Amino acid sequence: MAEIQLKSLAHSYEKSPTGAHDYALREMNHVWDQGGAYALLGPSGCGKSTLLNIISGLLTPSEGEVLFDGVVVNHLPPQQRNIAQVFQFPVIYDSMTVFDNLAFPLRNMKIAEAKVMSKVHEIAEILELHSVLNKKAKNLSADEKQKVSMGRGLVRDDVSAILFDEPLTVIDPQLKWKLRRKLKQIHEQFNLTMIYVTHDQLEASTFAEKIAVMYGGQIVQFGTPRELFENPNHTFVGYFIGSPGMNLLEVQTTANGVSFDGIEIELSDARKAMLAKVPSKNIKIGIRPEFVHVWDKPSENGYECEVQHVEDLGTYKILTMKLGQQIIKARLDEDHAVPQQKAYISFPEQWLKIYVDEYLIGEELV
Amino acid sequence: MSKVENNKAWWLVLPVFLLVAFSAIIPLMTVVNYSVQDIFDADHAVFVGVEWYREVLLNERLQESLLRQFIFSFTVLAIEIPLGIAIALMMPTKGSMASVSLIVVAIPLLIPGNVVGTIWKIFGRTDVGLLGWGLNQLGIDYNYAANPVDAWVTVVLMDVWHWTPLVALLCYSGLRAIPDAFYQAAAIDRASKWAVFRYIQLPRLRSVLVIGTLLRFMDSFMIYSEPFVLTGGGPGSSTTFLSQTLTKMAIGQFDLGPAAAFSLIYFLIVLLVSWLFFTTISEMDKDK
Numbered sequence: 039m040a041e042i043q044l045k046s047l048a049h050s051y052e053k054s055p056t057g058a059h060d061y062a063l064r065e066m067n068h069v070w071d072q073g074g075a076y077a078l079l080g081p082s083g084c085g086k087s088t089l090l091n092i093i094s095g096l097l098t099p100s101e102g103e104v105l106f107d108g109v110v111v112n113h114l115p116p117q118q119r120n121i122a123q124v125f126q127f128p129v130i131y132d133s134m135t136v137f138d139n140l141a142f143p144l145r146n147m148k149i150a151e152a153k154v155m156s157k158v159h160e161i162a163e164i165l166e167l168h169s170v171l172n173k174k175a176k177n178l179s180a181d182e183k184q185k186v187s188m189g190r191g192l193v194r195d196d197v198s199a200i201l202f203d204e205p206l207t208v209i210d211p212q213l214k215w216k217l218r219r220k221l222k223q224i225h226e227q228f229n230l231t232m233i234y235v236t237h238d239q240l241e242a243s244t245f246a247e248k249i250a251v252m253y254g255g256q257i258v259q260f261g262t263p264r265e266l267f268e269n270p271n272h273t274f275v276g277y278f279i280g281s282p283g284m285n286l287l288e289v290q291t292t293a294n295g296v297s298f299d300g301i302e303i304e305l306s307d308a309r310k311a312m313l314a315k316v317p318s319k320n321i322k323i324g325i326r327p328e329f330v331h332v333w334d335k336p337s338e339n340g341y342e343c344e345v346q347h348v349e350d351l352g353t354y355k356i357l358t359m360k361l362g363q364q365i366i367k368a369r370l371d372e373d374h375a376v377p378q379q380k381a382y383i384s385f386p387e388q389w390l391k392i393y394v395d396e397y398l399i400g401e402e403l404v
Numbered sequence: 405m406s407k408v409e410n411n412k413a414w415w416l417v418l419p420v421f422l423l424v425a426f427s428a429i430i431p432l433m434t435v436v437n438y439s440v441q442d443i444f445d446a447d448h449a450v451f452v453g454v455e456w457y458r459e460v461l462l463n464e465r466l467q468e469s470l471l472r473q474f475i476f477s478f479t480v481l482a483i484e485i486p487l488g489i490a491i492a493l494m495m496p497t498k499g500s501m502a503s504v505s506l507i508v509v510a511i512p513l514l515i516p517g518n519v520v521g522t523i524w525k526i527f528g529r530t531d532v533g534l535l536g537w538g539l540n541q542l543g544i545d546y547n548y549a550a551n552p553v554d555a556w557v558t559v560v561l562m563d564v565w566h567w568t569p570l571v572a573l574l575c576y577s578g579l580r581a582i583p584d585a586f587y588q589a590a591a592i593d594r595a596s597k598w599a600v601f602r603y604i605q606l607p608r609l610r611s612v613l614v615i616g617t618l619l620r621f622m623d624s625f626m627i628y629s630e631p632f633v634l635t636g637g638g639p640g641s642s643t644t645f646l647s648q649t650l651t652k653m654a655i656g657q658f659d660l661g662p663a664a665a666f667s668l669i670y671f672l673i674v675l676l677v678s679w680l681f682f683t684t685i686s687e688m689d690k691d692k
Contacts, residue, residue: 096588116591129589133607142603143593174689190593 040106040120040198040231042070042093047102049088055100062088064255065102070233072198075225077242078235080252081278086235089252090201093233094123106198122191123201127208128183130175136162137171140189147194161193164224181213185220192224199231206241218245239279251275267326273396276324282356282367284324286393291316296323296392299362301341306387312400313392322393329389330368332357333382334375340382348376357381438664456665465641466649466666470673473646477624480563484620485613487564488571493605495576506576509569517566521633524562528634548635552642555635559643562630567623571616578612579605614685618678625674646670 049063058064063085070076078086091097092104095116103110111119131139140158149157162168165185170178175186184205191200202221206214222245225232234245242249243263250260251274258272259265263279270276276284289296291313295305303323305313313321333340343361355370359381368383370376392400439456443449460466495505515523528548530536539546548558582604590600628647631637637644650670654663 091588094592096591116588117594121592123588123592125585125589127583127585129585131603131607133603133610142595142599146594146596146599187589190589 041072041108042199042231042233043105043108044068044093045103045105047092047099047104049085049092049097049099049101061255063092063099066257068250068257068260070199070231072231073229074231075222075245075247076231076233077246077249078233078252079237079239079242079249079278081237084252085255086237086252087203090123090203090233090235093199094121094201095119096123120194120196120198121201122194122197122199123203124184124188124191124205126204128180128187130178130183130186132174132176134175135172136167136175136178136186139175139186140167140193143190143194157193157195161189164192164227165189165220180208181210181217184209184217188221188224192228197230199233202232202234204236205234206236214241215244221245239281251278253278269398269401270324270391271398273322273324273393276326276391276393280326280328282327282369284326284391285330285364285366286322286324287364287366289321289323290319291321296321298364301362303385303390305390305392309392309400313394316394316399318395320395322396323385324391324393325385325389327356327367327369329386330366331384331386332368332370332374332377334377334380335382337382337384339384341384343381343383345377345379345381359383435664435667438660439668442661452661456661457669460662460666460669463662466646468641469644469646469649472642472644473625476560476563476627476645477621479560480567480624481617481620483560483564484568484571485617488568488616489575489606489609489613491568491572492575492579493601495572497580506573509572509576511569512566513569513573515566517629518633520562520566521630524558524565524630525634528558550639552639555639555643559631559634562634563624563627566630567620571620574612574616575609578609582608610685614682618681621681622674622678625677 044066046065046067047063048061048065050061052060055061078089080086088097092099095111095114095118098112104112106119116123131142134142137158140161141154144154144157158171159168162171165188167182167185167189170182175183178186188200188205191197206217209217218241221232221234224230232245234242236242236245246263248260248262249266250257251266251272252258253272253274259270259275261269261271266275266279270279270284273284273286276286287298289298289303291310292302295303295310296313297303331340336342341361343359343366346358346360346365348358349356352372354372355374355376357368357370357376359366359368361383366383368381391398440451440453441449442452442455491509495509496502512520527533528536528546530540530547536546536548545551546554548554586604586608587600590604595603626647627645628651631643631645632648635643637648647670650663650666653659653666
């Protein structure tokens with residue numbers, strides 16, 4: 039059982055990092071609770087895999103500490119941490135049968151053969167690998183291979199956390215959801231901490247209870263899929279989560295609220311007061327395409343904009359519009375009237391987010 | 405409707421056919437031709453059937469050198485393959501030392517066979533050679549020109565020196581091709597160093613080792629110039645290998661018939677052993 043804690047952790051691949059840009063991971067503090075199912079979501083190169091390798095011990099962090107249940111494990115090699123890791127490309131031992139592959143970690147630990155036997159059969163049962171146990175592992179299909187590499191983590195009684203590094207990359211789409219469901223099932227059955235690295239938001243939100251979104255070597259937000267959707271804490275989260283991502287507009291403050299391209303958006307007094315105190319000029323407003331109100335006729339408080347195009351995705355439509363010089367996207371239900379040339383939109387204030395220096399502020403005022 | 409017959413494309417195969425005919429089939433057939441006839445001069449040849457084959461197979465000198473040849477090939481394989489793997493495992497993978505070690509290891513491969521023979525001939529001499537002189541100074545009675553055991557050891561050592569780098573380089577490239585994830589997974593699975601070698605590195609070296617073993621078997625089985633220069637086949641005939649016996653027969657005594665029959669047997673032995681080896685290895689790979 040393990041609670042994994044990261045204490046002012048940072049990592050640089052340079053020997054003597056000179057500035058923030060030399061860091062693959064910027065200083066972070068984070069706790070993964072025992073038994074949770076977590077996803078680590080972010081674009082390529084944001085430091086997800088670096089963080090994962092630090093947790094598993096394949097990499098020693100240049101700064102800060104990793105604690106398992108309060109014990110510092112920084113300098114313990116992976117062998118001495120009770121952790122399993124599944125890699126992007128299935129790693130199997132070619133020359134062995136599936137059975138021997140699954141038995142490999144146990145035999146390395148010099149566990150009695152009778153115990154190995156029962157444990158391997160138990161895990162093979164769960165992973166539905168029973169029928170191929172005596173086959174050579176290299177003759178399996180990609181998804182079976184990935185199940186074997188997962189199984190090697192599960193056979194060990196001492197494993198308290200499993201780390202997944204984009205494990206479904208090489209799996210056919212039809213099999214992906216099947217394997218994902220298997221993962222969930224294993225999670226419920228074994229009470230393991232699972233951390234799942236991916237760049238696919240759908241994968242992250244179906245697997246995890248809580249998602250950590252990484253960007254530029256930092257965890258910019260840690261929350262449930264719903265929190266990430268409704269209250270993105272950082273403009274990157276707004277942009278990365280959701281399909282399409284959040285509309286983000288650069289604005290200036292005015293007497294009534296904020297404005298861009300000569301279009302003024304009124305804000306509540308509390309928010310105006312808050313913005314007045316902000317020294318930064320980097321102010322953005324954001325609104326999810328789902329929350330933009332759209333009419334096909336002029337309406338009170340509606341901004342007139344040009345319709346650029348409509349994409350019909352079957353269950354909903356995405357409307358792309360031009361307001362001033364900015365592009366605004368809105369998501370319309372299938373039965374919603376679709377405006378031709380001109381559309382009239384408004385931004386409900388409770389869904390309008392304000393970002394200063396890319397971070398969300400003033401949520402408590404809404 | 406009948407299909408239009410257009411077989412002109414067959415002409416495109418002609419150049420390849422001619423090339424193979426002149427480079428392989430015609431010379432080989434000439435040898436086959438010699439092996440079944442007793443030729444006196446251009447106009448007088450007698451068909452003798454398998455007579456030359458019988459003579460060759462019953463010839464004691466040839467039987468001895470064939471046995472010697474097998475012992476030699478298996479000895480050098482037994483040394484060069486494990487040694488090559490060991491060297492490859494020890495070679496650095498990163499930094500400037502990686503290229504330096506590659507060059508150093510590759511040097512023996514660049515030296516022609518008869519030069520290698522000359523080098524070792526001098527190296528092993530008891531009067532001026534570092535090896536021979538040094539051993540004698542240490543009180544070991546070593547003389548490759550007089551003692552058959554010393555001659556054997558020197559020939560084997562020479563071949564190991566000359567050709568182990570080939571195995572090492574093949575294995576080195578094989579090792580470099582193993583993705584890091586395998587080592588990482590092994591670390592997480594708590595594999596010992598030996599287990600990593602046995603279950604990751606060795607299986608992944610399999611294909612280069614098959615090639616390396618085949619190349620080394622064929623090459624060592626056909627070895628000629630190095631022992632010829634070093635010992636001249638002596639002392640006595642203790643280091644006379646198959647190709648040297650064959651050359652003596654064909655060129656020295658001009659026994660073209662038996663030499664041709666023997667060449668074909670020689671060729672078939674190499675083919676048979678290589679085929680056996682390759683089939684066994686491929687068979688091991690299949691699911692039972």
